Amino acid sequence: MAPLRGERPRDPAIGAERSEGRALDSCPFCPGAEEALGAILQEVPGPEGWHARAVANRFPFLGPEEGLQEVLVETPRHDRAFCQLGPRQVALVLGLYRDRVRACHERRSDWEVHLFRNEGRDAGTSRVHAHAQLVTLQGPTPGRRRLEGCLSEYHSAHAECGICAAGSAGEGSPHPPGPGSREVLRSRHFVAATLWAPLDPYHLRIFPFRHGPSIAQAESDELSDLADMLLRLLDATEALTGGAAWNLLVHDHGPLEQPALHWHLEVRPRLTRAAGFEQLTGTGVCPSDPEADAGRLRAALGHHLSH
Ligand SMILES: [Zn+2]
Ligand SMILES: [Zn+2]
Secondary structure, three states: OOOOHHHOOOOOOHHHHHHHOOOOOOOOOOOOOHHHOOOEEEEEOOOOOOOEEEEEOOOOOOOOOOEEEEEEEOOOOOOOOHHHOOHHHHHHHHHHHHHHHHHHHHHOOOOEEEEEEEEOHHHOOOOOOOEEEEEEEOOOOHHHHHHHHHHHHHHHHHOOOHHHHHHHOOOOOOOOOOOOOOEEEEOOOEEEEEOOOOOOOOOEEEEEOOOOOOHHHOOHHHHHHHHHHHHHHHHHHHHHHOOOOEEEEEEOOOOOOOOOOOOEEEEEEOOOOOOHHHHHHOOOOOOOOHHHHHHHHHHHOOOOOOO
């Protein structure tokens, strides 16, 4: 029987532990601690046995009939934060994300797949060893329904995908981006822009140019490109926020091609907290100017926009 969620272990000293480069307590995600892990579902082979691996979550909050929960361990090294992994390793990690999402689609094509990572206490981390989480569940969940509703509405009104339209128009502003633009960085396969209505300063979305519903269809060269872009963006964000906690969210729309639905990622630094007004109304108060944030991010990236 799975242990109760209340028995879930907590790292005793999240920040201190990583800087010491070792587990203060036994860390189940380190090599050699496999007896403390759930079933190993997939491994990316590497010189130390594995580069990254997916395991069943031993402390699921869903019952077995309600959904699947996996932990994606992103490195065997306990002392490496995601931002320190380097583009090659992050490309392998993104490949593991893709493979696990695809495996979930193959098991239950009609279930939602939610993949995310929490970096830092304010983002909800309970373990310091770099990892992402994947949860599948029977939808529709309110967040997914809202997002897909917006994208479907745009498609009905304009007869095109809203994300494709935003990408080709440089997020609705001239290219190359200048003052007044929310575009931050453009690579061969992706474009990153601050949100029109952000929940935190430097709140970003990253869209692939190629239309598709899911990361499950991403090619390896696209993921290498994304790894590079993601690390550069996280680096700039870290410099501007003084190393604030952040979440990475993968918005996936399932395995079926749909003209309105376009997968993408979201990076949200956690600099604000929902106060009374936000809780009462279910809305957010935009704490910063997304065009100015985009300008600061472009400056932090050294105006080095690749095309
Ligand atoms: Zn560890
Ligand atoms: Zn599209």
